Amino acid sequence: MSSQRGNVSRTRAQRHQNAQVFRNDKYDTSAQRKKINTKLHEGLCQHCKEVLEWRVKFNKYKPLTQPKKCVKCLQKTVKDSYHIICKPCACELALCAKCGKREEIVIPIQTSLEKTENEPSKNEQTGNNRRSGFEDDNEQNLSDMEDENEDLDLLVKQHKTERTGI
Structure with missing residues (x-):
């Protein structure tokens, strides 16, 4: 068993393997899905960018319906999902707009x-x-x-x- 204590290695291969790659636009061909798929994630560190790309790829990304409050300026100016800092604050302070850490920004705003x-x-x-x-x-x-x-x-x-x- 894989949950058995001390059992580090598996003895068999993975039971179910996908024959085809998951496509998030296979059944959903709406304009909103196309917009989500083409969205450029800017002002983020490498880790946060990869997280958001994973969410888009596997149909887990949900866009915001209303602007959110920025944690730096306390204004309702955050318009991107999963972000906590608005773009002007993130630019000015050189922070990642999602996690708020001072990491290297992959794609500047x-x-x-x-x-x-x-x-x-x-x-x-x-x-x-x-x-x-x-x-x-x-x-x-x-x-x-x-x-x-x-x-x-x-x-x-x-x-x-x-x-x-x-």
């Missing part, structure tokens, strides 16, 4: 904005822009990203003033 800004400049350097409409789209995307960066900066400033009470 603003990398998605930086990647989209860098991609158009690479295309301009290599000369891959052959259509004039493509260049206009890149310029529009850049201006949209700059607007989002400004909005994010304003949000961080407002968040800091709410925390300090000034």
Whole structure:
């Protein structure tokens, strides 16, 4: 028996083995499931990122319906499931947004904005822009990203003033 005291090794192989890998979108093809599967887990340490990826993979991830209270600023600004710290606080304090520990952050929170800004400049350097409409789209995307960066900066400033009470 495996629960027998002192019995360290098994004498037989695993009885039931899956022939196919579990797929969380086999029967659930809703928009919410697709959104959960494509979600990027940013601002987390390696362990917490793996935990959330496991939850998504095996259909255990449940999204939040209402924002949760941040443990640092005590505002209802946490919009991601299983997180305890909001994104501005996690960025400012360099903490994992899920466990709250000062670990190495695998994917920083603003990398998605930086990647989209860098991609158009690479295309301009290599000369891959052959259509004039493509260049206009890149310029529009850049201006949209700059607007989002400004909005994010304003949000961080407002968040800091709410925390300090000034």
